[in-house]
Amino acid sequence: MxxxxxxxxxxxxxxxxxxxxxxxxxxxxxxxxxxxxxxxxxxxxxxxxxxxxxxxxxxxxxxxxxxxxxxxxxxxxxxxxxxxxxxxxxxxxxxxxxxxxxxxxxxxxxxxxxxxxxxxxxxxxxxxxxxxxxxxxxxxxxxxxxxxxxxxxxxxxxxxxxxxxxxxxxxxxxxxxxxxxxxxxxxxxxxxxxxxxxxxxxxxxxxxxxxxxxxxxxxxxxxxxxxxxxxxxxxxxxxxxxQVKRIPLDNGYGLRDLLFSNLDHPRWDEVADRCLSCGNCTQVCPTCFCHSESDRQNLDGSCSEHTREWDSCFTAGHSYLNGKIIRDDTRKRYRQWLTHKVGSWFDQFDVSGCVGCGRCISWCPVGIDLTQELAAISGESNEREKT
Known part of the structure; x- marks a missing residue:
């Protein structure tokens, strides 16, 4: 209380x-x-x-x-x-x-x-x-x-x-x-x-x-x-x-620095072999805010609506820039998602983008566990010590 x-x-x-x-x-x-x-x-x-x-x-x-x-x-x-x-x-x-x-x-x-x-x-x-x-x-x-x-x-x-x-x-x-x-x-x-x-x-x-x-x-x-x-x-x-899981390095700035110093870590290739780029993790995440915008016109030319809808950094079109898809494979897309979520989010908002709800783990079709991926890169355990 x-x-x-x-x-x-x-x-x-x-x-x-x-x-x-x-x-x-x-x-x-x-x-x-x-x-x-x-x-x-x-x-x-x-x-x-x-x-x-x-x-x-x-x-x-x-x-x-x-x-x-x-x-x-x-x-x-x-x-x-x-x-x-x-x-x-x-x-x-x-x-x-x-x-x-x-x-x-x-x-x-x-x-x-x-x-x-x-x-x-x-x-x-x-x-x-x-x-x-x-x-x-x-x-x-x-x-x-x-x-x-x-x-x-x-x-x-x-x-x-x-x-x-x-x-x-x-x-x-x-x-x-x-x-x-x-x-x-x-x-x-x-x-x-x-x-x-x-x-x-x-x-x-x-x-x-x-x-x-x-x-x-x-x-x-x-x-x-x-x-x-x-x-x-x-x-x-x-x-x-x-609770049995933990996020390494206490979900702080140290985790951000670790990720950006390991952008070529072999774990990114391993997780890309399992990831389907389906975007489920971003859809259930309570903090993800990426969205796309489009226009819908009436056939008679009387009205047009500009709409926005949820998007995901796992879609190819999300990184389309000046005629080219910047993140053209799953490895780059997963790395973008994770390094932004618990890394560069600090630079934008002075806080982590992960709140520990675990939805991305439960609703991933192949069971990719964010805490395990971070543990593999950091060398720390993702298991929480019993108190």
Whole structure:
């Protein structure tokens, strides 16, 4: 817990939370079990949560099972994070329309969207959101679509009480507990509004913002007992103790320097023999922000839309420059991805692009493990010492 006054929300009070968010004008997005995975979709009823579901992950593998532990957040994560909510996979950026005089007018596209509340954001995903805030909200070119969604986003965070085999957020310094409310991004963007830790029978709950407190006041929660607060701390510590992977050199500047001094390491050839250049790792990564842009015209010439959609550094077209593909083989593409993710990201944003969620490991069709590749180049072990 983060030192705030803790309250107790029973499991059967989750519907009250969803209803309170709705009354405050938010559309609630939360985890559901669908097609064999945890996905985030519109959530209207607490009964839609993945009660008792647990995910088992290893390199190239992800499966869900029902356990006897009837908890709403007994899983670690699914393929999605907060990124698709704020940085849409595909959207219109601006339009060109022909007016009555036949002249072209350029109009920025700012869609009218209902404010969203995400229920169940994890520590690694909040850390990733802070990284994306740096990408889209810092500097001179602020993205207005991301900014509007970010400012209107209500975050109900959940501390992890379970880690999969592929989680390494402890090593990355991002979890499994949410560090603090604080601010991230531009203009004092909130990291979370409410923080919950699941315990027997419900949740120990803390406020992270004024509007989070308003929601909790509406629900008239009682203060959590000391035993409940202690159990919350123990559950998070258990999740940390479960983790078996680590990222070498503590996911810092030393790792960046190591990679750039080993650009011709033979390991790049070895991983290229296995990598399919499918881009799965970049699609599930909560911090990747590469995208392509294209135009779609009406056949009658009355309108044209300029759109952007997620891209990947594993595609050939991503490195197309002045009539030539710069990274023309898988070795160069994988090396670009990894050296950027945990290397030159520091130069751009003063932080690593890896938050230790392990999604790239689970959803890689051939089970390539980022921590193993870094261990092979660094000479360090990717196995975490037991505490």
């Amino acid at each position: 983060n030192g705030e006054t803790s309250y107790f929300l029973p499991h059967d009070g989750l519907q009250d939370l969803i209803d309170a968010l709705g009354h405050a004008g938010f559309v609630c997005i939360g985890p559901k079990a669908r097609d064999g995975a945890i996905v985030y979709e519109q959530l209207d009823r607490a009964s839609e949560l993945p009660w008792g579901m647990r995910d088992y992950q290893s390199p190239g593998q992800y499966r869900l099972e029902v356990t006897d532990e009837k908890k709403a957040f007994a899983f670690s994560n699914g393929a999605q994070a907060i990124k698709p909510v704020l940085f849409r996979p595909r959207e219109t950026v601006w339009k060109v329309v022909r007016n009555e005089e036949g002249k072209l007018e350029f109009k920025p596209h700012q869609p009218k969207e209902a404010p969203l509340a995400i229920l169940g954001a994890r520590a690694c995903d909040l850390a990733a959101m802070a990284v994306q805030d740096k990408v889209f909200l810092h500097g001179k070119n602020i993205d207005p679509r991301y900014q509007a969604r970010r400012e209107n986003l209500f975050v109900v965070a959940v501390n992890c009480s379970y880690s999969s085999q592929n989680c390494f957020c402890v090593s990355a310094g991002t979890g499994p507990n949410v560090k603090s409310a604080g601010v991230c991004g531009a203009a004092g963007a909130r990291q979370y509004d409410i923080l919950m830790t699941e315990i027997d029978g419900g949740f120990a709950v803390e406020c992270g913002s004024a509007r989070g407190r308003e929601i909790m006041v509406e629900m008239s929660l009682e203060e959590a007992r000391s035993a409940q607060c202690s159990q919350a701390v123990q559950n998070v510590e258990h999740a940390a103790a479960m």
